[in-house]
Amino acid sequence: MTTLSNPAKRPLTRDQRRVLGATLVGTTVEWYDFFIYANAAAIIFASQYFAPVGEENPQLAQLLAYASVGISFLFRPLGAVLAGWIGDKYGRRMVLMVTLGLMGVATTLIGFLPTYATIGVWAPVMLIVLRILQGVSAGGEWGGAALMAVEHAPTPRRGLFGAYPQIGVPLGMLLASAILGLFSLILTPEQFQAWGWRVPFLVSFVLIFVGYYIRRKVAETPVFQELRANAAQSKTPLRQLFQDDWKTIIKAALSFAGNNAAGYMVTGGFVLGYVTTTHGVSQTSMLTLVSVAAACWIVSTLFGGVLSDRIGRRPTYLIGFGFQLVWAIPMFLMIGTGNMFLIIFAVLVFTLPIGLTYGPQSAMYSEMFPSRTRLSGVSISYALGAILGGAFAPTIAQSLVGSTGWIGSVGVYLAIMAVVSGIAVLTIKEPRGTPLTPEQEAAQNEQPNLVSNAEHQKTAML
Template identity: 40%
Template sequence: MTQKHSSPQAVTDMQKRRRVGSAMLVGTTLEWYDFFLYGTAAALIFNKQFFPSLSPTAGTLAAFSTFAVGFVARPIGGLVFGHFGDRIGRRNTLIVSLLMMGIASTLIGVVPNYASIGVWAPVLLVLLRVVQGIGLGGEGAGATLMSMEHAPADKRNLYAGFPQMGTPAGLVLANVVFLSTNALMPSDAFDSWGWRIPFLLSGLLVVVGLAIRLRVEESPTFESVVSHRAVERFPLREAVRVGVGRMALTVGLMVANSAAAYVFMVFTLSYGTKHLDYNRTFLIACVSVAAVIWFATIPYWTGVADRSGRRTMFIGGSIALLVWCVAFLPLLDTGSNAVAAIAFLGMGLIVPVTHSVQGAIIADLFPASVRYSGTSLVLQVGAILGGGLAPIISSALVGESGGSAGVTVYLAIVCALSLVCAAFLFRTPTATPAEPAEAPTAV
């Protein structure tokens, strides 16, 4: 019986790939920890700390508006980091983005509340949220590219999925820290000052993330771009030449997953406690368990995509998401803890089907020399239209009607739109090559 032995070089390459995948997962987890921590605090704390003069509904809308500001800032980060990521490399831009997110989150933990400094409290909160958004805008596309561009040809979806796993991992970490801090002190103390502790912890976590990320080598694909003198002077301009139509379809393809995820991760914390009298700890626990399932199933779905292709999997997942979004809030409205748990578990099982390959789908639209800029643009516009607006729209619809029917209709429309966009996009082949052309171009 013949045994296959890997060469020393093959073993070294595999170790590098694993180190890159692990570093991108850890880095994105820490960035999403900061981002989701803000979302949880916006749903449960910030209306009382920073908008006490408003009614409960108006205060919640104001708090969710500051949450949405981070999404508005993300395209700025995506464009800036995308430009330099295509010009000077992926690695250094990702280090800067991690630093920005960690510093901003730590400072949120020391911002005085409205009772201390008046209107300057929400102003400072918004400014720091903008910094968070810019940092995450640079992280999302860059981490996907670093991981995917180190991957072997037959595992591009798998490696591109590692940063995607950072989203649910960051959510779980944020909720665990939030719940643990809440459990260790009286409720009044937590609402008054204890909520700051999870934000202050960001300072320590970012040091860990930097120590890991600094060990990662530059993307070999970007090094190939440099060696072929194919670096573009204005990469975003060249990226748009892929075609506005294809880019618009890709944005549409991702909005349903983003909207559904932020409704179940963020909006339900406010809606469930204020309108349905669910226990806050119970809801956070449900979201966390769903996120664990989401995290654990991403490698399975990216493996399916590598073996069988993305089209059937993605369209099937989009149909499942549409069906479950129609059922999700009515299940929650029953007021039963058992039924609500089933609703959240369904989201945890269905959301990762389409989320797992979104980064790879977007990245494959663009040639390597402009991939960071193009991917950032599509990713962040889709995030605004999907996740950034979902909590605000949902809260407004509930405030108008007093019930969740309008939110269910909204989610159904968004899911149907994404399904149509996916069907049209997958009818045409990927438009761009993965590597730069051999012929040199002017820098």
């Protein structure tokens, strides 16, 4: 078979490259904003926004800072509902533009937000409100980007195409950690605490214009164009979704929970705060480690997407969660030693199972839901999975360490999450290659009817 006749080997067209670039850049900007907050919560917000609590109980102040990270996850379903309704009625592209703008405004305002010492209790209140807006945006962003990539993809390369918006997450984390690390390196600790941490939040204002410019040039997906041409958009996508596919939502959400818990604790947030406060490792060193881990996560995510095109979505997921189950406890025992070499080794190895269970997600989710309610389905599943997994994972980890005095307890928690998600994946029928367009779905649905009619005629003749 020649390369030109094999869709899996054909060179990417200009439009396909533009789609991949738009989903990658936009998602990177979106998650840069999100991770800037997570990193700042680990090293800044406890002292500047929850100061009165920290004077009597520093650990409680840090718990509150981590909880402010998690509270935004509770509002992701709202963003998913709004984005799903917009995307299933008016298109995937519209969702990408709205969510990008909302995230950028919220992040920029955090950069200007006065501290507790300046305006008192209004400081943490306003911080949480802006974090909630970030959560609403993140709840809608992912589904639009995932479908934009996968619905433009050739069938044999959906895993690869779907991995591009996925690597926007570690790229955003890499960018966030690198910029925070740069400013913590070139500024004195006093300067960084006083104003230096604000600059990465303000940078978001510039990045939003870059993402907007790139995304506005991308055409709507072929799937939605077909829906619109046939006037086949669902008038009530949410009601139809929960009526027909509520079991699919639960399975998809649980399949994501284990990955999200691992990602938010290990490649940012908890590990960063734990190692700097407990073992006295410098913030610059840990931010550098997070940046390197993010780079490794990019590679493993692409690998996971490509592997899922070859061996299937379910096997790739199960390999990843099996790896997480085995490595979680040893990893945190290494982190607990305070030895920087062991910490680096433990975290970098763990980026492989995270990538294997994240790379195939866009493709698998897209293939699990019908076209008329697909954006609502993938967005709500992603948002619920994030609540079950990463929302309060750093807070849970901090509580486990505080109550048990054993860092390995965090590894036990991640191992349990891997088992839960692995079981959820086992309940999902392998979706690779499922038809995505309305016409293909209709043709597939007619096949059982044709077989049934043929059997009925044969029985009648007998």
